[in-house]
Amino acid sequence: MFISGIQQIGIGVSNVHEAFKWYRQHFGMDVPIFEEAATANLMLAYTGGQPQERHAILALNLQGGGGMEIWQYTQRTPLPPASKPMLGAPGIFAAKIKCKDVHACFSDLQRRGVNILTELAKRPDQTEHFFVQDPWCNTFEVVNSNAWFAKNRPAYTGGMYGCIIGVTDMERSLEFYTEVLGYDQVKYDHCGQFADWNSVAGGNGHFRRVLLGHTAERQGPFSRLLGETEIELVQVANTGRPVRHLYDGRYWGDLGFIHLCFDITGMAQLKAFCAAKGHPFTVDSSGKFDMGEAAGYFAYIEDPDGTLIEFVETHKIPILKKARWYMHLSRRPNPAKPLPNWMLKALGFNRVKD
Numbered sequence: 010m011f012i013s014g015i016q017q018i019g020i021g022v023s024n025v026h027e028a029f030k031w032y033r034q035h036f037g038m039d040v041p042i043f044e045e046a047a048t049a050n051l052m053l054a055y056t057g058g059q060p061q062e063r064h065a066i067l068a069l070n071l072q073g074g075g076g077m078e079i080w081q082y083t084q085r086t087p088l089p090p091a092s093k094p095m096l097g098a099p100g101i102f103a104a105k106i107k108c109k110d111v112h113a114c115f116s117d118l119q120r121r122g123v124n125i126l127t128e129l130a131k132r133p134d135q136t137e138h139f140f141v142q143d144p145w146c147n148t149f150e151v152v153n154s155n156a157w158f159a160k161n162r163p164a165y166t167g168g169m170y171g172c173i174i175g176v177t178d179m180e181r182s183l184e185f186y187t188e189v190l191g192y193d194q195v196k197y198d199h200c201g202q203f204a205d206w207n208s209v210a211g212g213n214g215h216f217r218r219v220l221l222g223h224t225a226e227r228q229g230p231f232s233r234l235l236g237e238t239e240i241e242l243v244q245v246a247n248t249g250r251p252v253r254h255l256y257d258g259r260y261w262g263d264l265g266f267i268h269l270c271f272d273i274t275g276m277a278q279l280k281a282f283c284a285a286k287g288h289p290f291t292v293d294s295s296g297k298f299d300m301g302e303a304a305g306y307f308a309y310i311e312d313p314d315g316t317l318i319e320f321v322e323t324h325k326i327p328i329l330k331k332a333r334w335y336m337h338l339s340r341r342p343n344p345a346k347p348l349p350n351w352m353l354k355a356l357g358f359n360r361v362k363d
Contacts, residue, residue, distance in 0.1 A: 010275030010282065011228045011345065012191055014235025015075035016321055017067055018104045018169050019267030022145055025064045025081035031144060033361060035123055036106060037164025038068040038077050040360050042326055046083065051294055055261035055317070061085065063262060071357050073158030073236045074107050074168025078270065080262050088263045090255055094148070095211030097245035098175045099314040100255030101266035103140065103209075104147070105239065107154035107170040111137045114151055114165035130205035133197040134220065140209055147265065148209065158234045159354070171239040172269055174316060177252050179217055179244045181313045189286050189310075190271070190318070192221035192240050200246060215246035228345040229274050230323070230338055234353050254315055261317065268309070270319035274344045276306050279320060283310050326356075 022028040033039035046064040049056060062084040069076040081087070096102055108114045115129055118141060126140040126148070138152045152170055176182040186192045198219045206212030221240045226232075245252070261267055273279055280290055292309040306322040324339045336352065338344070 010278035011273065013229030013232045013272040013274065014227045015169055015171065015238045016231070016235065016270045016272035016323075017076035017078045018101070018172060018269055019078040019080055019262075019319070020104075020147060021080050021082075021087055021262050021264045021267050023081065023087055023264065025066055025079050028079050028081075028143075028145065029066050029068060029361075030363070032068060032077055032079065034363055035118065035121060035143075036149075036166045037070040037072065037162055038168065039362070040069045040071055040356055042067040042069060042076065042356070042359075049262070051292055052261050054291055057260060061260070061262065069234075069356065070162070070164065070166065070168040071158070071234070071354065071360075072109075072160060072162050072164065072167040073156070073234060074170055075235055075238070075270075076168055077104075078267075080267060082260075082262055088259045089146075090265055091253070091258060093210055094146075094255055094265065096173070096175070096206060096209050097211060097214065097216055097243045098255050099177055099252060100175055100316050101172050101269060102148065102175055102243070102255070103150050103173040104266060105150045105152050105170040105172055105241075107156070107167040107236075108151045109154075109157065109160060109165050109167070111139070111151065111153040115139055117165055118151075127205065127208040132205060132220070133199050133203075133218075138205070145264065152239075156237050158236060158350075168235075169238075171241070172266070173241045173243060174269075174312070175255070175314075176242050176244050176312075177314055179219065179242060182242050182244075183219065183221075185286075185288065185312050186221055186240055186242065189283060189288060190240075191223050191225065194222040194224045196220040196222050196239070217244045217246060218242070228347075229272065230341065230344070230346075230348045231272050231353070233347045233350065235272060256315075256317075268317040268319045270321055273320045273322055276308060276320065276322045280308065288312075 044066045124142040288310045290308045304325040
């Protein structure tokens with residue numbers, strides 16, 4: 010049983026094709042792994058007890074990092090948050106995107122007319138970063154990184170690098186993200202007001218912010234591509250701030266950041282492990298699911314505040330769709346061994362060019 014990295018962050022949108030175009034043009038997320046319109050039959054616990062029709066695209070940036078699962082309801086109008094998402098509210102506030110050159114990226118996105126929320130600034134660990142917002146009011150933190158699978162594309166950004174998650178009990182959440190998800194490295198743990206957050210919604214309050222990494226190198230077929238990641242936990246220190254979860258009163262798949270998804274191997278062992286830690290599976294595809302061109306086994310748990318964490322054990326993905334060339338991962342004799350670089354780079358045959 011092991012985690013290979015962050016496979017994707019789910020993003021609920023009102024128009025999946027418009028969103029995919031924007032993300033590939035501005036963030037380089039231009040390799041679709043699957044695209045499928047189907048009925049979500051297994052998420053009833055989070056969709057009002059009824060199956061829901063949806064259209065989803067999983068897109069990657071092959072320079073490295075996790076993907077985006079861009080998700081749209083097709084037979085109901087997706088709901089926005091009840092109020093503007095604020096830093097520190099329980100749930101996923103922002104997705105982190107890795108960046109090769111934060112200064113050049115800032116200038117490039119500014120030139121493109123992207124809504125830049127903050128100036129370039131340094132975090133407590135001195136890493137430079139800034140925040141942007143997409144046309145659907147989702148917040149992204151662009152973070153300078155030196156860990157890359159490849160640097161052969163013009164985009165300054167790579168894929169998903171992690172996320173900022175609001176919590177209500179830092180110690181309880183640290184136990185969960187450390188023991189269950191393997192984020193055992195505390196890169197910083199600070200309390201106070203933070204200048205680099207001043208222009209982010211709710212960012213002028215008092216917080217405890219803890220940045221987590223992982224000391225163990227990830228294993229598994231996609232570990233080289235997905236790379237190292239980080240999770241930043243944020244707890245509001247001023248008690249007058251509302252603590253309503255960002256997804257309260259809404260369905261899984263409504264507008265905003267839906268879930269944080271990890272690519273894993275050994276789902277049966279992971280199920281027993283999570284149950285023993287007090288976080289049993291709340292959704293279980295029971296061995297397999299089919300997303301058109303891709304297939305595998307997925308499950309969900311909740312963090313201590315109810316934020317959804319997805320696990321996916323990938324069984325099949327397309328390398329070259331037109332030739333019906335697929336990667337069958339369940340047949341590999343050593344599942345911990347990373348796939349060869351040439352095979353991962355071959356996913357670029359499916360790249361969408363604008």
